[in-house]
Amino acid sequence: xxxxxxxxxxxxxxxxxxxxxxxxxxxxxxxxxxxxxxxxxxxxxxxxxxxxxxxxxxxxxxxxxxxxxxxxxxxxxxxxxxxxxxxxxxxxxxx
Amino acid sequence: xxxxxxxxxxxxxxxxxxxxxxxxxxxxxxxxxxxxxxxxxxxxxxxxxxxxxxxxxxxxxxxxxxxxxxxxxxxxxxxxxxxxxxxxxxxxxxxxxxxxxxxxxxxxxxxxxxxxxxxxxxxxxxxxxxxxxxxxxxxxxxxxxxxxxxxxxxxxxxxxxxxxxxxxxxxxxxxxxxxxxxxxxxxxxxxxxxxxxxxxxxxxxxxxxxxxxxxxxxxxxxxxxxxxxxxxxxxxxxxxxxxxxxxxxxxxxxxxxxxxxxxxxxxxxxxxxxxxxxxxxxxxxxxxxxxxxxxxxxxxxxxxxxxxxxxxxxxxxxx
Ligand SMILES: Cc1ncc(C[n+]2csc(CCOP(=O)(O)OP(=O)(O)O)c2C)c(N)n1
Ligand code: SF4
Ligand code: SF4
Ligand code: SF4
Numbered sequence: 001x002x003x004x005x006x007x008x009x010x011x012x013x014x015x016x017x018x019x020x021x022x023x024x025x026x027x028x029x030x031x032x033x034x035x036x037x038x039x040x041x042x043x044x045x046x047x048x049x050x051x052x053x054x055x056x057x058x059x060x061x062x063x064x065x066x067x068x069x070x071x072x073x074x075x076x077x078x079x080x081x082x083x084x085x086x087x088x089x090x091x092x093x094x095x
Numbered sequence: 096x097x098x099x100x101x102x103x104x105x106x107x108x109x110x111x112x113x114x115x116x117x118x119x120x121x122x123x124x125x126x127x128x129x130x131x132x133x134x135x136x137x138x139x140x141x142x143x144x145x146x147x148x149x150x151x152x153x154x155x156x157x158x159x160x161x162x163x164x165x166x167x168x169x170x171x172x173x174x175x176x177x178x179x180x181x182x183x184x185x186x187x188x189x190x191x192x193x194x195x196x197x198x199x200x201x202x203x204x205x206x207x208x209x210x211x212x213x214x215x216x217x218x219x220x221x222x223x224x225x226x227x228x229x230x231x232x233x234x235x236x237x238x239x240x241x242x243x244x245x246x247x248x249x250x251x252x253x254x255x256x257x258x259x260x261x262x263x264x265x266x267x268x269x270x271x272x273x274x275x276x277x278x279x280x281x282x283x284x285x286x287x288x289x290x291x292x293x294x295x296x297x298x299x300x301x302x303x304x305x306x307x308x309x310x311x312x313x314x315x316x317x318x319x320x321x322x323x324x325x326x327x328x329x330x331x332x333x334x335x336x337x338x339x340x341x342x343x344x345x346x347x348x349x350x351x352x353x354x355x356x357x358x359x360x361x362x363x364x365x366x367x368x369x370x371x372x373x374x375x376x377x378x379x380x381x382x383x384x385x386x387x388x389x390x391x392x393x394x395x396x397x398x399x400x401x402x403x404x405x406x407x408x409x410x411x412x413x414x
Contacts, residue, residue: 054118073326
């Protein structure tokens with residue numbers, strides 16, 4: 001990996017030259033953030049404060065969370081100044 | 096596609112570098128540490144060496160099963176010697192003629208307690224690296240034991256509330272940031288996650304100042320799991336910690352303290368404590384002790400920032 005320029009290996013055992021580990025943290029989620037695009041004023045607070053940094057800019061209009069990894073913490077919804085995001089139970093999306 | 100009105104928050108301008116971490120990392124939902132850890136390389140760049148100790152950050156920073164969670168350079172050390180190890184690393188790079196940034200990244204358990212001696216030593220020698228203490232006010236990774244920065248009254252697994260008149264931690268917290276500033280190091284500052292513009296500026300300043308000597312950042316990073324805080328309230332807790340003066344924002348260059356944010360009408364500490372279960376049992380009298388401690392710390396800080404210049408004047412007046 002290009003950015004790890006100081007050590008061949010990370011710690012005594014892990015190697016960043018292999019593909020990174022990645023958990024399906026999206027599976028932890030009990031509630032999912034759902035955006036009302038009409039309310040969104042494109043301020044970016046949701047993207048700024050998401051602990052996983054997975055709320056991505058979509059063009060110049062809105063932001064969208066990557067649901068494969070979103071843990072459903074609800075910070076984006078809480079911090080949105082326009083209440084444009086609501087947290088909806090996962091049960092509503094699974095059949 | 097029409098461009099919406101409204102302005103992108105300027106704090107986003109600091110996040111210019113890639114996030115070197117894998118997207119699916121096992122921090123608890125809403126963990127303040129996760130946000131902090133992802134933001135540091137996004138602000139400072141991925142060309143940094145992180146070193147740190149066993150803690151909630153270590154399983155992620157150190158990797159598991161031959162694989163890694165990120166692409167940064169990381170050097171894992173013992174809790175007892177974090178700052179001493181960082182000193183060695185920095186001296187190696189200096190001797191080898193390699194210019195880089197070493198960030199010694201530890202929880203409060205290492206910084207305030209177990210590794211405090213050698214932290215103090217590295218600070219006194221003014222070693223040229225950045226030490227960041229993410230303060231979740233306890234030993235979270237081993238099951239939420241109290242540390243030196245656990246505030247008065249807080250429930251942890253070693254300061255419970257319940258039988259035999261136990262009511263959380265019965266002594267007041269130490270002020271780690273202030274103690275480090277009093278080492279007269281090149282740069283000391285506090286920061287938290289609600290004010291990421293301030294945090295990013297302080298990170299950049301530390302990167303600049305570390306060529307001259309030791310830089311210490313004390314960063315309040317709420318732990319929803321250990322504090323009994325709703326995961327969506329992590330940022331709000333930071334905000335209220337600042338607004339109540341529970342965690343004032345300041346910086347000190349060579350020991351000279353300056354507030355970076357002055358709260359005009361600080362709110363009572365209850366506006367902060369009521370967010371989390373660790374304070375739920377506090378009586379009005381307990382809250383009074385906590386409030387008094389916060390006022391005391393704030394007055395010492397304010398006094399130091401104002402009085403130092405006044406005293407200097409008085410000193411020079413005398414013939
Ligand atoms: C000298 C020593 N004592 C105890 C431990 C066990 N230990 C591992 S992680 C940890 C907690 C660290 O707490 P802190 O530094 O505050 O980080 P946090 O877990 O809160 O992120 C402890 C005590 C250790 N590794 N080394
Ligand atoms: S915080 Fe709310 S208003 Fe701002 S960009 Fe995100 S969804 Fe839109
Ligand atoms: S719910 Fe939490 S993890 Fe999911 S997008 Fe919002 S802030 Fe990020
Ligand atoms: S226990 Fe606390 S500090 Fe540790 S990962 Fe969970 S929320 Fe973060």
